[in-house]
Amino acid sequence: ILGGGIVLAMQKKKDAGPSADAAKQTSAAEKPFSDLGADRFAHKASSESDKPAPFSGAGALDLESNETWKKALALAAEGEALWQQVSDAKTDNDRTALNEVGRKAKEKFDAAFSSTALLEEELLEKHGDSSPSVRSMVKTRSQWVKRLDWLLKHTGR
16 A cells, blocks of 8 residues: 555656746756845945055065064074084984083074064064065074974983
């Protein structure tokens, strides 16, 4: 009895022909976003702050004149020279020199990195990460962290 009911229901669907729902679906397929309205996609600036600012050289950042950054670069340069000595000591398998010079290099890189943390934060907030000077500073500080990481892995505490 159940099977006969299913067959009868399928037969009725075939006899009814295309329904109004099928006609609506075909017209919707021709215009997929017609029910949303054109004004939904129109962009309207709600205020002057939404408009992009034109490029200008005004407010350009000059890191080379910043005293904190200059001191940190000098410390990092000393640390880089010491790091070269440490990597040579590592190649020569001289653990004493590796640990002694490595400790000094860690101190230099750590001092340079720590002294510029607040500066980086302030400049990122003020200029954003799209500023070439800020990106350069972030890249330089990242290099210092990589050196510190290497020194922490290969030298004694």
